[in-house]
Amino acid sequence: MSGPQTPPPAPALSPAEFRARVERLLTDILGLMGYPARLEFQDVPDGSLAVALHFEAGAPAGVETGRRSQVVDSLQFLLNKMLHRPGVERRWVLLGAGALPEPRHRKEPPAPVAPPPAASVPPAPRPAAPARAPAPAAPAPAPARQAKQAPAAAPAAAAPAKRAAESDERTLEVTEDAALALAARRLAEKSSTLGRFYALAAMKVEDRARVLKAVQGVAGVAVAGEGEGRCRRVVFTPGKPAPLPKRFLLPDDDEDGFED
Incomplete structure (x- = not known):
């Protein structure tokens, strides 16, 4: 017995059929939103379809003519999700408010830049290290200095008192x-x-x-x-500890679960 067969891919839509489907979906969505609009179509050289939304009764809040907005971007995302179903040739739709959107520019990866050739420079001669002078002998601490440093040990004695x-x-x-x-x-x-x-x-x-x-x-x-x-x-x-009820205790390794 053979397994389930995958359905054959759907035939590609003609430009006129694709434009009619986009117009039908956009008209239904904008009508449900309460912002009907006149649609203006234009084919883009990269194969996508640009659509200008000319709102008849005013644009939604946050939408300005000729500028991108979260409302138009969300509508564009939803429309492409509905159009790009499995087995259907993908063709992107770009939306613009009050004007045709600008075509998408694909960013080309920057060409690798070859590092400049390293110039062969002869190493400079190392200068001779000067002779080190003998270190002077450390002077003996004066008695007055020792008398001033003696009280510094007093804060250390306060630590045991703080701990106590x-x-x-x-x-x-x-x-x-x-x-x-x-x-x-x-x-x-x-x-x-x-x-x-x-x-x-x-x-x-x-x-x-x-x-x-x-x-x-x-x-x-x-x-x-x-x-x-x-x-x-x-x-x-x-003074008299009480055991916890069994429902608050974790089960032992030999138990199956909690007891009610």
Whole structure:
């Protein structure tokens, strides 16, 4: 049993038949758009067909006579898509508003330019390197200079103090933020009630101190700062953790899917 046979290609349309088809399609499309127009045709030497759209009741918004626009370009694209069907000889249609469009100019690739021949220039003689003078001995540092450089080590000693403050934000003295304190207490109560673990990340050290002070006295949850530097966060650990329902867990390798 032989396979499906491809249909033979459609016969090529004559110039008169092609122009009549273009006129019929353009008239229908412009009528549906509400902008009827008189059509002016002209054959282009490259084989395409140029059409001028002379709108009878005014051009659409954004369309100017003799200039390209998105409306005319979209109409041209749609018309060529409808004309260039499989098995039909392709012939492009160019549209212009109020005037015939200019023919398309095909860009020829630039000819390669041969590099100029390199002139043979004899290498210049290298000058003799001058003798290096012995480097002068470095002067011994003056006692006064050493006395001035000694206090520079003081800021380095402040780094351990800063890290110690970050490790225990509760010791910082900060102003109260009522909205942040209320949100922190609600999150602590939610962690205690549901048995869920929560964490607040990407916070300033002052905001972490406000959160830790706001949750003091909330029963059933332990709140503390964990991590260092940018990775430091406030973690809410419930006193009685509760397992997640199975529908929130990923299936194991030996399971077929989720359970309802």
